[in-house]
Amino acid sequence: xxxxxxxxxxxxxxxxxxREKKNKxxxxxxxxxxxxxxxxxxxxxxxHSGAQSDTPGPVFVEFPIDVxxxxxxVLMGVGLNSPKGDLMSKIVNMYTMSHVxxxxxxxxxxxxxxxLPVDRPIASSGQVQQAVExxxxxxxxxxxxxxxxxxxxxxxxxxxxxxxxxxxxCFLGGMTRGMLGRNSPLHIRQRRRDALKEADVVILAGAVxxxxxNYGRVLSKRSKIIAVNRNKSQLLLNAGVxxxxxxxxxxxxxxxxxxxxxxxxxxNCSSEWIQSLKARDEExxxxxxxxxxxxxxxxxxxxxxxxxVEEAMDEESIIVADGGDFVGSAAYILR
Numbered sequence: 001x002x003x004x005x006x007x008x009x010x011x012x013x014x015x016x017x018x019r020e021k022k023n024k025x026x027x028x029x030x031x032x033x034x035x036x037x038x039x040x041x042x043x044x045x046x047x048h049s050g051a052q053s054d055t056p057g058p059v060f061v062e063f064p065i066d067v068x069x070x071x072x073x074v075l076m077g078v079g080l081n082s083p084k085g086d087l088m089s090k091i092v093n094m095y096t097m098s099h100v101x102x103x104x105x106x107x108x109x110x111x112x113x114x115x116l117p118v119d120r121p122i123a124s125s126g127q128v129q130q131a132v133e134x135x136x137x138x139x140x141x142x143x144x145x146x147x148x149x150x151x152x153x154x155x156x157x158x159x160x161x162x163x164x165x166x167x168x169x170c171f172l173g174g175m176t177r178g179m180l181g182r183n184s185p186l187h188i189r190q191r192r193r194d195a196l197k198e199a200d201v202v203i204l205a206g207a208v209x210x211x212x213x214n215y216g217r218v219l220s221k222r223s224k225i226i227a228v229n230r231n232k233s234q235l236l237l238n239a240g241v242x243x244x245x246x247x248x249x250x251x252x253x254x255x256x257x258x259x260x261x262x263x264x265x266x267x268n269c270s271s272e273w274i275q276s277l278k279a280r281d282e283e284x285x286x287x288x289x290x291x292x293x294x295x296x297x298x299x300x301x302x303x304x305x306x307x308x309v310e311e312a313m314d315e316e317s318i319i320v321a322d323g324g325d326f327v328g329s330a331a332y333i334l335r
Contacts (some may be wrong), residue, residue, distance in 0.1 A: 034062045038107025041067065046113055053119040055231035056151060071104050120153070121230055123251035123259065130247050131203070131226050131256075132263035135168070138201035138224070140273045144192075144213075146253075147174030148206030148230060154254025162261035167269045169277050171195070173207060173331075182315065182335045188277045189332050190284035193218050195277055200224065206253040208234045209243055216242030228256045288333065302326050306333040 033044045041063075048059040066074050078096050082089065135141055143163070150156055160179055163170060169188045172179055180187040188195065196202060196218050204227040209216035216238040219225055224246040229235035232250050239245055249256060292303035310333055313319075319334065321327045 032060050035064065035067055037103050037105070038067050039105065039109070039111075041107075042111050042113045046116060052152075054121060055148075055229075055234070066100075066103050071100070074103065075100055120255075121251045123228070123249050123256045125259075127247065127249045127251070128256065128259045128263060131249070131260050134201055134224050134226060134246060135166075135203070135260065135264060136267055139270055140199050141168045141201040141203070141269060142195055142199040143168050143170045143203045143205055144207040145170060145172050145174075145176040145179070146204075146206030146208060147176065149253040149257065150175045150179070151230075151252065151254065154252070154258060159254050159257060162258045166261050166264050166267065167274075168203075169195075169269070169274050173212070176206075177331065178335065185274065185278070187335070189281055189335075191280045194280065196220060196223070201226065203257075204228065205257055206230075209238050214242075219243040228253050284332075302329060303333070306330050310334050 033048070035041055035044055044061060048061060051057055051059045069077070075097075078100060080093050080096060083093070085093075143166075149159060156179060163180065163186065164184075167186065170180065170186050171188055171192050197220050199220065200222070201224045202219060204225065206229055207213065208229070209219065213219065219242075221244070225243060226247045226249070227235055227239075227245045228249040228251055230250065230252060235248055235250055236245075239248070288303055289307070292301060292307050294301060306329060309330075313334065319330075321330060
């Protein structure tokens with residue numbers, strides 16, 4: 001009986017942690033299960049493969065101790081009353097035996113255990129065509145990529161080629177950082193807010209209008225915003241209040257960009273637009289380099305450390321970091 005109580009408590013804790021993570025980091029707990037009986041183990045673990053569908057997210061499966069031990073150990077652990085006890089003791093024993101029996105009933109029968117098929121939302125041809133038409137008329141287009149762009153089934157290398165084929169300047173965020181290589185002419189790193197003020201078409205490719213985009217306030221009302229995201233709530237976060245999408249597509253980001261790229265064959269982004277963004281990059285870079293040489297009274301100059309890391313870092317390096325302003329600076333310096 002104590003195992004059931006513990007299961008309820010642990011499930012509650014997991015649920016709260018999941019909600020907190022979603023609120024703070026934009027992540028969602030895709031599936032949350034508490035296994036109640038041995039026969040539930042295989043079906044629950046099979047169903048967790050569904051976490052790869054739609055917007056992938058972490059899966060929490062909680063196993064009460066009752067389903068991890070064998071029948072005899074669990075029976076000993078529940079503490080049966082003496083069979084010579086009074087009527088109430090016998091009733092408790094009957095209930096306890098029934099409960100333990102239910103935990104193990106059917107637990108060792110053969111059943112399906114292979115993964116379920118993965119379902120990913122795909123943009124319609126009409127949505128792709130709308131995006132192509134909006135971008136083809138743009139003079140100052142911009143793409144902001146988020147981590148969703150790196151999800152299967154689109155290989156990252158194919159996505160990189162599609163971005164290069166479109167020739168639209170990109171701001172990279174999350175797992176997309178480094179996708180375009182160290183010295184890509186399309187990778188813009190500095191003064192994103194200024195670029196968004198001037199852009200006439202902006203593609204939010206998995207990027208979410210949360211605190212990182214000032215909840216959508218940095219998106220100009222004059223811009224045509226194309227938003228694509230697997231998750232509907234992230235897709236339309238703050239829409240209609242802080243910003244307004246010209247086209248909102250609930251779909252896989254990588255596949256969408258590949259199809260848009262095919263439709264933009266022959267499209268040429270303004271070289272003046274790209275050069276103006278690159279000029280700002282270089283201006284800010286020069287300023288940061290000067291700051292990196294500033295003397296500090298204690299410890300290390302963080303900008304100098306980051307530039308030294310950038311210089312020493314191999315082309316195939318992967319860096320995982322979390323640390324507020326320091327990591328924010330790293331996003332602008334490490335390529």
